[in-house]
Amino acid sequence: MTRPGLLRSCATLAALVGIAAPGRAGDAPPCLASVTLDPGSAVIGQQVLYRLRVLSRDEVAAVEWVEPLAFPGFRAERLAGPPQPDRVERGDASYHVHEEQRALFPERSGTFALRGAGLRCRVGGESNRFFLAPVPVATLTVLAPPEAGRPPGFAGLVGPLTMRTVVEPRVVTLGESVRLAVMLRGSGNLWDAPDPLALEGADAELFRHRPVRRLEPGSRLLVRVHFVYDLVPRRAGTLLVPSIRVPYFDPETRRYEVASAPAVAVAVNVAVDAAGEGARDAATSAATGHDAEPPGTGGGSWLAVGLGLVAGAAVAFAWVRRRRRRGASAEALAAADDARDRGDREGEAAALARALREELADGIPGARSLAAEEILERVAAPAAARAARLLAEVDRARFDPSATPPTRAAVERALGELRS
Numbered sequence: 001m002t003r004p005g006l007l008r009s010c011a012t013l014a015a016l017v018g019i020a021a022p023g024r025a026g027d028a029p030p031c032l033a034s035v036t037l038d039p040g041s042a043v044i045g046q047q048v049l050y051r052l053r054v055l056s057r058d059e060v061a062a063v064e065w066v067e068p069l070a071f072p073g074f075r076a077e078r079l080a081g082p083p084q085p086d087r088v089e090r091g092d093a094s095y096h097v098h099e100e101q102r103a104l105f106p107e108r109s110g111t112f113a114l115r116g117a118g119l120r121c122r123v124g125g126e127s128n129r130f131f132l133a134p135v136p137v138a139t140l141t142v143l144a145p146p147e148a149g150r151p152p153g154f155a156g157l158v159g160p161l162t163m164r165t166v167v168e169p170r171v172v173t174l175g176e177s178v179r180l181a182v183m184l185r186g187s188g189n190l191w192d193a194p195d196p197l198a199l200e201g202a203d204a205e206l207f208r209h210r211p212v213r214r215l216e217p218g219s220r221l222l223v224r225v226h227f228v229y230d231l232v233p234r235r236a237g238t239l240l241v242p243s244i245r246v247p248y249f250d251p252e253t254r255r256y257e258v259a260s261a262p263a264v265a266v267a268v269n270v271a272v273d274a275a276g277e278g279a280r281d282a283a284t285s286a287a288t289g290h291d292a293e294p295p296g297t298g299g300g301s302w303l304a305v306g307l308g309l310v311a312g313a314a315v316a317f318a319w320v321r322r323r324r325r326r327g328a329s330a331e332a333l334a335a336a337d338d339a340r341d342r343g344d345r346e347g348e349a350a351a352l353a354r355a356l357r358e359e360l361a362d363g364i365p366g367a368r369s370l371a372a373e374e375i376l377e378r379v380a381a382p383a384a385a386r387a388a389r390l391l392a393e394v395d396r397a398r399f400d401p402s403a404t405p406p407t408r409a410a411v412e413r414a415l416g417e418l419r420s
Contacts, residue, residue: 028093030057030131031121037114039251041141042106045158045189046251047221048140049079050102050114055088055095061124066132073112075105075189079217103221105189106142114138145249149256152247155194159248161186163259166398167241168350169368170264173271174236176368178204182227182244184259190223196244197229203239204231209371228371233268240265329358329415336408345405349398352411356391359418360384371395383417390414 032055042048056063079101088095106112114137121131145156166181180197184190191213199206209228216222233239241264250257332355339347360367364378372392379385390406397405 028057028091030060030123031055031063031119032090032095035138037138037140041143043143043145043158043249043251044106044109045156045192046106047158047187048104048106049220050076050104052100052102053084054098054100055090056098056121057093057095059123060121062122064120064122066120071102071104071114073107073110075107077103077105077215077217077221079103079219079221101219103217104140106140109142109144112140112142114140145256146254151256151258153245154247154249154256155192157186157190157193157246157248158188159186159250159257159259160252161188161190161246161248161259163244163246163261164398165244165261166350167264167266168354169266171267171269172233172239172368173269174233175271176232177207177366178231178233178239178241178266179371180229180231180241182229182261184225184227184246185222186248187220187222188248190225193225193246196227196246197242199231199242203235204233206231233266236268236270238265239268329355332358333408333412333415336411340408346398349394349405352405352408353391353394353398355411355415356387356394359415360387360391362418383414383420387414387418 034053036049036051038049038051039046054063084097084099086097088097119132123129123131145154145158162185164183164185166179168179169176172178182196184193184196193211195208195211197206197208207230209230212226212228214224214226216224231239231241243263244261246259248257248259249255332351336348336351336355339345339351357368360375360379363381363384364370364375367375370378372388372395375388375391376385379388390410393403393406394411397403
């Protein structure tokens with residue numbers, strides 16, 4: 001096996017705790033390995049960094065497991081790990097370096113012996129020698145989160161974690177929906193996070209979307225969980241979107257904490273549209289004949305006049321609606337400018353998203369509250385598709401502080417394309 005093959009073999013092995021395979025007496029061992037556990041003890045659900053370093057001399061052709069390695073009682077995820085040096089010196093010997101990291105999450109309490117299977121180190125050359133190397137045991141003590149101080153609603157989540165919530169729009173009319181998005185981010189067992197929204201009463205109809213869970217491997221594993229809800233108010237007035245509370249245990253401080261977001265009031269108005277009333281009045285007149293032509297006028301002429309009135313009212317209604325959309329998107333852009341001047345990054349992104357949604361709503365019912373991905377599935381026009389993709393970028397930046405949101409100029413261009 002070539003050296004690239006050796007590295008691939010090491011990378012695909014589950015883990016390695018320690019190896020020392022001596023060659024001839026007095027020779028430096030052809031392979032060395034070490035492992036560290038950080039931390040050395042943990043609570044259920046806490047991330048434990050399992051760090052493997054394998055050193056191999058130039059003459060080593062392959063390192064193989066005698067039998068596979070397993071982590072019973074743990075969830076294990078591969079990590080990218082930080083960059084490592086290509087070579088290190090140990091005494092008079094020079095070694096190639098390969099490092100692999102795993103994030104281990106204990107699923108129950110107890111003392112665990114992380115047993116490594118035996119390793120076979122093959123040295124190339126004329127002798128083609130093999131050396132069997134036992135792998136020592138690494139132990140980890142896992143405790144349950146303490147009973148003392150455990151808050152109500154604690155579901156076993158381990159932190160630290162952060163939470164961000166978005167509620168939009170803040171003003172709706174009956175028949176429209178309010179979108180609530182909750183994002184949790186942390187390095188613990190967030191895939192076990194229960195639904196955080198407890199909605200009581202009959203003020204709104206609740207639609208829960210399927211939670212989205214993402215793993216982000218790096219030097220440590222980060223876990224993101226997105227919960228999304230649509231709330232449809234049942235009556236005019238004020239809809240109170242309830243506060244969100246997510247209790248967790250912080251193993252670093254050994255204390256329970258609660259990530260929380262306050263309740264949000266949404267104004268719910270009754271839909272009133274003068275142009276729409278005019279269209280309905282015209283349709284009623286045509287149906288009842290109250291505005292019929294004087295005697296002697298043909299019925300066909302009467303019908304044409306009635307249809308003309310209805311069509312004219314519909315055109316007027318559409319014109320008024322477009323004007324209102326443009327006014328709403330212009331107000332949203334102005335709000336984005338104000339938020340940027342205040343240094344409010346979240347407020348700026350929310351306003352840019354609102355501007356895009358207002359324009360998209362002219363051709364896509366429900367665009368004010370649909371997820372950007374759902375809007376993309378419903379659009380056909382290239383301009384609308386570009387605006388929906390831009391909206392997805394804005395929403396992503398709202399949840400990820402490290403993401404760069406699209407510029408205001410890019411949003412303005414998309415709005416102009418939608419209007420043309």
